[in-house]
Amino acid sequence: MENKQIIKILKNTAKLLELHGENDFKVKSYQSAINSLERHNQSLAVMDIVELQEIEGVGKSLAQSIYDINEQGSFELFDDLSAKTPNGILEMMQLSGFGPKKIKLIWEELEIDNLEDLLIACQENKIAALKGFGKKTEVKLQEAVEFKLSWRGYIHYREALQVAQNLIESLKGLDGVAEASVTSDLRRKMEVIKPLEILVVAEQKAKIIQFISKGEDFELDKKNSGPLSIKFTYKPAKAEVNLIFTSQEHFVNDLFRTTAHPKHLNAELGNGKSLNHILKEKQYASEEEIYKAVDFPFIFPELREGMWELEWAKEKKIPELVEMSDLKGILHNHSTYSDGKNSLQEMAQYCKDLGYEYLGISDHSKTASYANGLQEFRVIKQQEEIEELNEKLAPFKIFKGIESDILNDGSLDYADEVLQSFDFVVSSIHSPLSMDEKTATNRLINAIANPFTTILGHPTGRLLLQRKGYPVNHRAVIDACAEYGVVIEINAHPWRLDLDWRYVRYALDKGVEISINPDAHETNGYHDMYYGLCIGRKAGLTAKETFNAKSLEEISKYFDDRKKSALLKL
DSSP states (O other): OOHHHHHHHHHHHHHHHHHTTOOHHHHHHHHHHHHHHHTOOSOGGGOOHHHHHTSTTOOHHHHHHHHHHHHHSSOHHHHHHHHTSOHHHHHHTTSTTOOHHHHHHHHHHHOOOSHHHHHHHHHTTOSTTSTTOOHHHHHHHHHHHHHHHHTTTOEEHHHHHHHHHHHHHHHHTSTTEEEEEEEHHHHTTOSEESSEEEEEEESOHHHHHHHHHHOTTEEEOTTTOOSSEEEEEEGGGTEEEEEEEEOTTTHHHHHHHHHSOHHHHHSOOBTTBOHHHHHHHOOOSOHHHHHHTTTOOOOOGGGOSSSSHHHHHHTTOOOOBOOGGGOOEEEEEOOTTTTOSSOHHHHHHHHHHTTOSEEEEOOBBTTOGGGTOBOHHHHHHHHHHHHHHHHHHTTSEEEEEEEEEBOTTSOBSSOHHHHTTSSEEEEEOOSOOOOOHHHHHHHHHHHHTSTTOOEEOSTTOOBTTTBOOOOOOHHHHHHHHHHHTOEEEEEOSTTTOBSOHHHHHHHHHTTOOEEEEOOBSSGGGGGGHHHHHHHHHHTTOBSTTBGGGSOHHHHHHHHHHHHHHHHHTO
8 A cells, every 4th residue: 555545544533533532642643643654755565563663753553553554454443433423524524624623513513414514504604603613714614515515526537547447457357348448528538527437348238237236346326327327436436437338339439429528529510510410420430530521630539628629620730739758857846855755866866767858846935834945045955965966867957946935915935046046936826825816816927927937836726626726817817927938837736737728728829838747745746747748638738838848958948048037137
């Protein structure tokens, strides 16, 4: 089991202990141990109990718990706490901005144990009367509940893809299953997925039904299943799954039909015909053949949203979408200098081993004290280490960067003489996040206008399925980036995927370059680049428009020229 999975169980245990009124010392001991484990580089799965006890904050009891999680996927205390906690309370504890103590108060004082009743209580002003709440907190809670309910049942694309790949592998291992492919939103690489849909060609559906019915990880939805599809829940991920049956003869047509957004299928293409009409005329051998029937070039599945791609196809101008092989370097990454898990050298070596030409290190700046942000003297120390590593790892290069906090007035949190020491600056908002649109937009634009800002980081601060981003005027922000020559990142972390692909297209039309950045806090985080790439491709992003598709020579010159320009403006 991976460290992050173990730590997640321990974090949930700490929250449940607090919810059920366990003494503060025990809760704090868990939290202290979790902090140590998050900084621990070695795999916990390969450590024995004695070795686990040597980790700071991990005593004998917790070491045994970690060992049990590795062996069994859970441990006794967590199972006991979960068993005596209503499912609705567990869901309430996922509300952004509301910890176990507040949920406990609502549960005990108002006997509310589910989101639906909690929403009603907010609407009836019952929450504001509770000790420690008030009207503003009630409004914030209602917004959080409404957000949670609106996305109930959805899972992140990364998780959905992993579940689907495992399911397809299992299905193809069953007798009589000839084909199985992801389709619908998952095949179009949407950010969040519900339901997860798989198209299946199977001679004996009964074997698949038996496989689902007997599997411990599956809960069959008999009521909504039928001869054409099987619906079930994959319990470990709480993912709703829909297996759609077809025949070998109809596979291509059905894959095309179930993949595309209705707007793509039903758009009139001339002579009163649509792609939907074309599908009814015959069974095709390939999706390329379907598009050829309307004199279109092939349109990649992720583009089939019924937006800009049909006009491109009519004009024979489908862009050559960016590929992973086009990316030459990785920017916006963190090391142990701030809140990263791996050292600067480890981050650099792994990046080089993956075949990239350069790495941009951009640890948190001094305002982010919660993330061990770098004071000026530590900036100097890190830059000295970067110079030493560059000599050792050449021709691979580490660029000296920083993720500088955008302050309330839009200024960055270092003086100009410090900012000019960096090769590049990622400017991001981390707090406060409660702003109206005008305030947030002006704050971003002021930062964009700073001549040392190279890249605008996670422009809305959203966390998919967890919290909304702060409201911004996307067009005004993108226009400012175009005016000041600032690159916008697609933050590739699967919980962010920010800038949203719908606005990436507008940015590209305005000539703004896009950087696909993993915001990696450990070496494995580099692999999240793929999810950012998917988002870019949905907007029609090409290698030429991708900032980190520049070669080492090209991006070095870009950074040098931009710094010279910034210095002239001082």
